[in-house]
Amino acid sequence: MDRVKKRVALPDILKGFAVFLVILGHCIQEGSGTAFQEESLYFTDKLYQFIYSFHMPLFMLVSGYFAWDSMKRGTEKKERRRLLGRKAEALLIPVFAWTVFEMAWQLAESGPEADAFASPGALAESFALGFLSTGWFLWAVFWCFLIVYMVHFYFRDSVLLYGAGFLVMYVMPDGLGLGAYKFMLPYFIAAFYFHRFQEQASRPRWLERVSGTNGWVWVGAAGVLFGVLFLFFDEYSMIYLSGYKLIGKDILRQLGIDSYRTVTGFAGAVFFILLWRKAAELAGEGSFRLLRGLGVNSLGLYLISGKVCLVAGQHLGEIMHPNYLLNLAEAVAVTAVSYILTIILEHIPVLRWLAGGKIRSLAGERPERDENRGL
Numbered sequence: 001m002d003r004v005k006k007r008v009a010l011p012d013i014l015k016g017f018a019v020f021l022v023i024l025g026h027c028i029q030e031g032s033g034t035a036f037q038e039e040s041l042y043f044t045d046k047l048y049q050f051i052y053s054f055h056m057p058l059f060m061l062v063s064g065y066f067a068w069d070s071m072k073r074g075t076e077k078k079e080r081r082r083l084l085g086r087k088a089e090a091l092l093i094p095v096f097a098w099t100v101f102e103m104a105w106q107l108a109e110s111g112p113e114a115d116a117f118a119s120p121g122a123l124a125e126s127f128a129l130g131f132l133s134t135g136w137f138l139w140a141v142f143w144c145f146l147i148v149y150m151v152h153f154y155f156r157d158s159v160l161l162y163g164a165g166f167l168v169m170y171v172m173p174d175g176l177g178l179g180a181y182k183f184m185l186p187y188f189i190a191a192f193y194f195h196r197f198q199e200q201a202s203r204p205r206w207l208e209r210v211s212g213t214n215g216w217v218w219v220g221a222a223g224v225l226f227g228v229l230f231l232f233f234d235e236y237s238m239i240y241l242s243g244y245k246l247i248g249k250d251i252l253r254q255l256g257i258d259s260y261r262t263v264t265g266f267a268g269a270v271f272f273i274l275l276w277r278k279a280a281e282l283a284g285e286g287s288f289r290l291l292r293g294l295g296v297n298s299l300g301l302y303l304i305s306g307k308v309c310l311v312a313g314q315h316l317g318e319i320m321h322p323n324y325l326l327n328l329a330e331a332v333a334v335t336a337v338s339y340i341l342t343i344i345l346e347h348i349p350v351l352r353w354l355a356g357g358k359i360r361s362l363a364g365e366r367p368e369r370d371e372n373r374g375l
Contacts (some may be wrong), residue, residue, distance in 0.1 A: 001178045013276050013288050015295030018062075020335060021055040023305045025342050027330040032322040034250030037313065037353055043235040043323055053233050053261070054226070054268025056137065059362060060184045061203075061269050064191030065142050066150070068199070071152055080153055084146070090357065093140045094303060097353035099130045110304060129176075135303065136177045137362070143181050144188035152192075153256035162189065179244040186262055187269070215278050229264040237261045294335070299356035300342030301335065308341075 028051075029042045042048045070087070074080040102124070106116060116126035132139070147165070155161050169182045236242045242257050243249075280287060294301060312334060319326070345355035 008331065009288065009292055010273075010277055010280055011066070012292040012295030012361075013280060014058060014062055015272060015298045016288075016291030016293065017272065017276065017295075018055050018058045019294055019298040019305075019362060020291075021051045021299045021332065022302060023309070023335050023338070024327065024331040025055070026306055027053045027312075027327045028307040028322050029336060030309040031319070031327055031330040033319035036319070036321060042322075043238060043241060047322070047324060049233050049235070049238070052238055053230060054230060054265050054272065056184065057187045057265035058269040058272060059137065060140070060144070060187035061191040061273070063362075064144065064188035065195045067145055067148065067188070067192050068195035071130070071149065072196075072199075074153060080149075084149060086172060087142065087145055091145075094299070094353050094356050095131060095135045095138055098114045098134050098303060099127060101354060102130060102134070103127060115343040132176050136180055137184075137302065139177055140181045140184040141188070144185050147185065148192050159191075169244065172245060174243040174245050180239050182244045183239045183258075187265065190266075215281075217273065219271070219274045219278055220273055222267060226264070226267040226271045229260070229267050232260070233264060237264070261308070294339070297339060298343050298362035301338050302362050303354065303356060304341050304345075305334050308338050 020259045025048055028045060030037055032042065033105070038041065070083055074083050103116070110116075113312075115122060117123055151158060151161055172178060172182070174182075234303060236257060237260065239261070244258060246254050309330075312330065342355045345351045
């Protein structure tokens with residue numbers, strides 16, 4: 001009997017859940033008052049820490065998981081080149097478009113007398129820095145994809161090469177987002193090879209154990225592990241404050257931070273994958289349509305919501321600290337506005353790249369899959 005082919009709901013549910021957490025985190029950061037934002041007090045906020053302990057690792061696991069679907073079709077060199085070109089187009093053209101938009105906005109606000117437009121050299125430098133620092137997660141996905149692409153196709157998935165690469169990353173600088181890219185790489189690699197193993201193993205017995213009635217045991221175990229690990233999470237557990245490299249730091253302490261936040265990210269992401277998997281099984285076909293809609297359009301939401309948060313936050317300067325109910329309301333409003341803008345921009349050819357162009361999902365598009373397979 002032929003298997004029924006259709007789009008699996010779970011990845012879209014996970015992406016919808018994660019992108020809403022991205023927006024909620026931005027609302028805590030930008031929508032809790034000017035002083036709270038300018039003094040970076042959000043790094044000490046526990047809800048903000050909770051979100052940032054796992055939400056981008058969750059996105060990267062989904063990205064790496066579906067990268068296998070793309071790469072397994074690269075049996076010929078010509079197809080491999082097309083694959084890499086499509087990935088660069090899907091991830092970097094939106095970054096380029098937003099860099100152009102932001103430079104144009106700056107020109108409209110400050111005029112040609114601004115430092116960024118003082119000379120052709122200054123303009124080129126400003127544009128290059130803007131291009132390399134805009135949409136950091138898209139850059140992270142691109143670099144992770146490129147690394148796995150090279151090792152998979154040209155070095156036969158060499159474990160030694162991966163090991164040497166991780167050692168090199170400890171001495172590389174963290175500037176221009178490199179620290180965050182290095183933090184994301186283990187999740188992409190793990191999900192990529194997990195998917196390959198899962199497919200080649202043809203649904204092994206251990207995977208069956210996370211389904212059915214025993215699935216809640218795994219959910220509970222992952223939740224307890226994540227909860228215990230999160231007890232020790234603080235502002236220095238965030239890549240933005242402590243960085244990744246070892247040079248110039250207390251090596252043992254930095255290694256401990258790097259290892260701890262990576263394990264915590266895995267535990268949190270796996271917990272929510274298993275939790276949403278069980279929830280989708282119980283709710284049945286067609287459930288969580290709202291989250292699935294957000295997940296399908298997660299790239300546009302990611303690109304646009306940050307700008308909407310910045311604009312909205314400028315009108316909330318008198319608030320003195322986070323108010324979670326207000327932040328939740330802000331997140332719902334920002335999500336709605338960003339979703340509408342995403343749909344509108346998708347239908348305007350000259351502006352569609354601001355919403356991600358042809359690719360609507362932050363973790364990338366993937367082919368239809370068997371209804372019995374998935375994360």
